[in-house]
Amino acid sequence: MTDPLVTVDGLEKYYYENDTLLDRLTGAEPEAVRAVDGVSFDVREGETLGVVGESGCGKSTLAETLMRLREPTGGSVTFDGDPVFELSGGDMDAFRRRAQVMFQDPFSSLDPRMTAGEIITEPLAIHDVGTAAERRERAETLLEEVGLSADQIDRYPHEFSGGQRQRIGFARALAIDPEFVVLDEPVSALDVSVQAQVLNLLADMQAERDLTYLFIAHDLSVVRHISDRVAVMYLGEIVEIGPTEEIFEDPQHPYTKALLESVPRADTDERDRVVETIRGDVPSPRDPPSGCSFRTRCPELIQPPWLDAPQAAFREISEFRTRIENGDIDVDTRWERVGDPDREDRAAFVDALREEAFDEDLPDNDEETVREAIRALADGDREAAAATLRERYRSPCEAIDPALPAGNHPDACLRNEQPADVEAAREEWEADHDAPEVGASSR
Template identity: 50%
Template sequence: MEVQVLMSESTNSSRSTDIPSTTIEEIDLDTLVRVDNLCKYYEDDRGLIDWALSRDPEKVRAVDGVSFEIKRGETLGVVGESGCGKSTLARTIMGLHQPTEGTVLFAGKNVAEQVKSDRKRFARRAQIVFQDPSSCLDPRLTLREIVREPLDIHKVGPKPHRNERVEELIERVGLATDQLDRYPSELSGGQRQRIGIARALALDPELLLLDEPTSALDVSVQAQILNLLQEIQEEYNLSYLFISHDLSVIRYLSDRVMVMYLGKIVEIAPSEVIFEEPAHPYTEILLSSTPSKKANIDGKQVRNADIPSPRNPPRGCRFHTRCPVVVPPDNHNVEFEQDEWLAVFDYKLRLRSGRLDTNKLTELVELQDNKTENQTNIKEVVRETCGIPQTLSDSTAEEVLDDSLSALADGDTETALECIAVDFESPCEKQNPPVMHISEGHHSACLRTENE
């Protein structure tokens, strides 16, 4: 394999959750795209509270320090729940967004600089296909004009030959040339997506970024579009970054799969490895929600359905607020059974996020004149709400918890949190999990992987 030595253009060193790289990079010529520590943050307008507190608005960390490569001719699938940063990633690679930090190298050249100096030339080499083709097909143009437009803009070939090229492309994507004088509104969703693909192919690109290209289509049409994408990939030697939330579609098309959670890569591996031997708890849960797979983590699901906001992501491992196997405290004061630990941790997270409001709890129990009895009732309701047994098996843990519950029952949430701050702190809250190498091409960012 040919190897090219390039100087890294990234100066940022905070890459503890990235695929590791060195200062002087070796990039083989098979690599079409190299993303290094890419971050894309958005800033909201200042809200009233920001004005009142004279502070800057919090940044939305849509993509937060990701590194990976796309080889020539390969399909890299990107999967994750909505809001994990998949689409922002695609748009930043395309140069449609300026990165906040980090670099995207396309065939060894920095995309941000290329876009500035010669957007047209870069646009010929990389194209994007969107989920909803209607949004990028001008309804006033005929299909012929839509597919011909990029050829005219980029002055590709002599004018008389451009119509021939349009007809060739239309036929290649499975449409008849007698449809060329129709308008997008006269087509079905699948036909519109075929036009979107024909237009993307017009400039003979090397990379297609496919952003949920089949998710708006019926299942039978989806299969046809996937087959078409597979055929043209081979024919045109295309590389794909293929984004989808549908794991069966990802599995069908991808050579490698990258799993994203709240702007970070949590796992990346060859497709068969991700589906047969996932290492990260989040990947296991994603797979368990597909009908063909069973939950692997002792049948557990996410502990909390709410995805935290990328505006204020959890510290440490971003998945710790939902992870069903979050690591118990590593101090020697307390010892937990795993189920007890998860319940106690849930109590802590509810407390921290204000989801255990003493006023509401008081409404739940019958108000008594006797303060001690009332306090006991509140403590019982909290234990029941969080699934904590009446007595924890470790007596020290029980004592710490009881102090915290007593403070909560007195309406003092701050002290309730302080009581459990040290003894009930998971390493997953404290530490950004480093990326661990598991096997060839397989990396995962989880403290449990590190400890196994």
């Protein structure tokens, strides 16, 4: 039960987009899309490890790379002691028999031109197991086992409902008696009532056949229902991993907390709860944030040691700073709104933008710094405005990339326990940066 069946170590899958002939000729640096960016975890024999995360966080790429359907750009996967990425010939064949995948889409995961029987026996045919008659018999048994009837064996996929198709997909995954099944969002496309049936089927089969699951989903309640342990992914990285109940009852990473917080619950007490959603969009994996990848949306962004502002105010200032740095604030329209074509009434501009950008009251010092930055912005000096804010409000989260420590329930957040080298980097960073004087950079 406790031996890892699958060990993933530092798995990376980067896609290089700028790799056309023209780019190669001009020598342009290929741009990496970091779909999976250094992921490590174990799947223990007989358990279900759930992987959750928003769409686009790299869950499915993780599954496909782990199964070697895509070639990884780094890292390794060990299956029962064998290095998966180095297998070839008969050893690779054995791996392909022992590990199977069940896919998400009930429509595209089954070949529309094959009957249910042909679909289920395909792995047997590929590995040349049994005679045609034996395979057919096996398919009939499997159909019954997954809750369909054996006389549906000659039907085509379009004659089945979504839930039935997923059952066929599952029967196909089980046909060759695997030990490990990757379930890539197996119920995401199904109605809620059907989801529960399929989940129960998955659980029953696991108990019956001692299967090990890697269960990928974006629905937290589904993952909670079926998983023994849960890994939370954000932007190609695992930010927290631990036993299911601990993750749900005592989440450590701010992202996990925010994710759990954002789920509406079926409870009358909930009616008036303001669901605190995660702000903003997932950053592009083409250009992930420096340091902690969640910092651009993190409600618990760490303040620099010299600062002691209310967290909400600090967060607003940080977001304002990001907008300035990205050039998202159009100074011209703001001036127009102030109604001063000669751009002389700087005070009015500052007041207007200050009110627009902030809901919170700011402490005096911070109020002064923010206004100084807006004044620079009013003069059209975006760089100076950004520098003013950056000086005082830089967070260690921007500089230090947190790591996932070892242990039963680790998480990758600088607020929590971190490996020694990350702690050391943080101390060094704090020593290198001093508090700036308020107003020091104003003219």
